[in-house]
Amino acid sequence: MSTRPTRILVIRFSSIGDVLLTAPALASLRAAIHGPSEIHFLTKSNMRPVVEGFGSLVDTIHTIDRATSEVTEVLKAAEIDYIIDLHSNVRSRAIKRAIGCVAFTLKKENLAKWMLVRGWQKRPIAHIVERYIDSFRGAFGANTPDAWPTIFVSAVLPSGFDRSAGPWKTIAVGAAHMGKQMPLKLMQSIILEAEASGIRTVLIGGDADAETGGILSKGFDDSVVNLVGKTSIEESAALIREAEKAYSGDTGMMHLAAAMGTPVTSIWGCTRPSLGMSPWRPTEGSITILPEGKEPMRPCSKLGNRCRFRGESECMHQHTFAP
Secondary structure: OOOOOEEEEEEOOOOHHHHHOHHHHHHHHHHHOOOOEEEEEEEEHHHHHHHHOOHHHOOEEEEEOOOHHHOHHHHHHOOOOEEEEOOOOHHHHHHHHHHOOEEEEOOOOHHHHHHHHOOOOOOOOOOHHHHHHHHHHHHHOOOOOOOOOOOOOOOOOOOOOOHHHOOEEEEEOOOOOHHHOOOHHHHHHHHHHHHHOOOEEEEEOOHHHHHHHHHHHOOOOOOEEEOOOOOOHHHHHHHHHOOOEEEEOOOHHHHHHHHHOOOEEEEOOOOOHHHOOOOOOOOOOOEEEOOOOOOOOOOOOOOOOOOOOOOOOHHHHHOOOOO
16 A cells, blocks of 8 residues: 655745755755655746756746746645745745645744844844744754755756866856945956956856946956856856856855855845845855945845945945955
């Protein structure tokens, strides 16, 4: 007689960094479950390639474009036993109501974040990976892993990229908000330092960052490889995995570098590690750079979309460190 597997639905709709950071939580969940199990993962359709990179951590991926009604009947038919809601928003609550099974939900700590921004709280927020695992830790007896699980195992370098041309560093040139965006001068200084050391710089980013990539690569022939808007998440993972070092603001690529085991220099502006989104278990040689002359704990805003100093992303322009 076959034993029916325990079916668990994990929900995290976006964004790249937040979805990537579910990987250690999924590894924790896998290790804690006794007996046959299936892990289903619900996310936005544009995040599917990220979850596909998790390999055997996830059995089935479900996606939506706009509304949860797109998958409600499929999820009901899947006979889900437990839901682990790692997003905790209107959409995830709709799924929990529709399925009606036992659910465990992330504590978002929005009040504590609001107090940090206003300077009324000094205690940092627990890291998001810890809070992901805390949402189901007691129910399943889960423990926090010591390291990242292996993800994007099958990722390969972009077609035409010349590995034999020498070592490289990567710069993630874009960011969702200006308060997380590295200034051009800072990225140019990183490029020049790498060039002086005989190391190439590979620029990665999304379509919206194409103009920045063009500006940064102008005047460099062989020392800068501009792949902004030209790589998939899998190809970016492969580029970062084989890089000597990665540079990024508070972005998804920062977390991807930590996951790939590449030393990452994370450069912070209007957000701060105190918000619980610093690189998780980064490899040896990783560095966190905070704005000079600013309060190290207090962020300007939760998302980096506002700056307390003249309303501009001034914090990102305080950096004078040597790459």
